[in-house]
Amino acid sequence: MRAGPAGHPGCGRPPTRPPRRWSRKYDVAVVRALPETDAGASARDAIHAVTLAVYEAIEKHPWVADQLTRPPWRSATLQILERLGRPVAALGIAAPAQFTAASALLLLHIVGAGRQEAINSHSPETHAGRQDNLDRVAAEWGQLDAAEYAFTRTMAAQLRDHDDRTEFLAGIDLILGGVEYLGHSTAGTTPQPRAGTRVQ
Template sequence: MATRARRAERREEPLSRERIVEAAIGILDTVGEAGLTFRVLAERLATGPGAIYWHVSGKDELLGAATEVVVAGTVLGGDAGASPQEATRALALRLFDAIDAHPWIGTQLARSPGQSPMLQVFEQLGRQVQALGVPRPARFTAASALLNYILGVGGQNAANAHGQESEKNRTEFLDTVAATWASLDPEEYAFTRDVAEQLRDHDDRAEFLAGIDLILAGIAASRDERRS
């Protein structure tokens, strides 16, 4: 009876591309890209690798599909009624949080600039740049600056968080680095010594958004200069 019940349960949840991608995301979040193999995925889904290949052709397609699911479902939320600045900040923060939750996402987006997930992100940023009134010749540069900052800082934050694994470890790490900075030669590293305490106490998300605001302010200043 137990065997029949298990078989019936499996029939209720047949193998599908959606289940495969969902399982792949779980593996990627836990062990990263190197740990995602079709053997591991087959074990997770209680099936054979051949059944998976029926739905996806290989690892590259699987990574692309997983990236698209995360981008479409988590990153590209609605910002109805928001100003272009507010919409850009909200989109940037959603990307930052998505990369933090799925550290492999940043690498996948940067690796495939011509694929749908990256194009969706670039399109959304570009539309906000247009809405800010940036002249056409400067739009590519403005949207690219935002995109590169988001992916770079988001990816570095995720790598740091993954390496530290806990808030306690993060605090200890920052304390150590801040102490090192504070002990540097005061003439050779005057600035670095001066900001050592800010490193110790900074909030990653707040600093990330402050950087977005600096870029937006620069875009606005450049736009106004071109108009004058």
């Protein structure tokens, strides 16, 4: 998370624009950004690798986020969905919850976080340096009224020291953990740790 103006983590507008036409070459460029499939990787590691690659592609080219989620879904979107769906299934998530997991990862977290990071990284207010801006905003948060902003004040130090990609991947695991729990709860079973599950 890069800090934007007026003490807000996310402000500004990315300067890059999408090409006039989303042609096959852009599909190919996005797909090429995806990591090679690692047969020995755990399901969660595979999900982390794919989601981080898409996140970084959106950070570099903000227009990718809109193109990936705008109907009709393009080849790149379908390939990303497939690359996410297989390890989601390998985690043992119940079939009805697999759609929720894959769509939440792709449409909500990856695209949303990637777009926000792109906006922040291209904002004029952040050109002086990410850490300088985080230090400034953290200092402002630390001076907020203790009664009105009791929680926000406690986040100041974490805001200053956080790593964007670590927080992004933590969000991925939060989604997966919630969907796993929901799937098992619906099925009346008890979730078991499956961190080492391999992708088929």
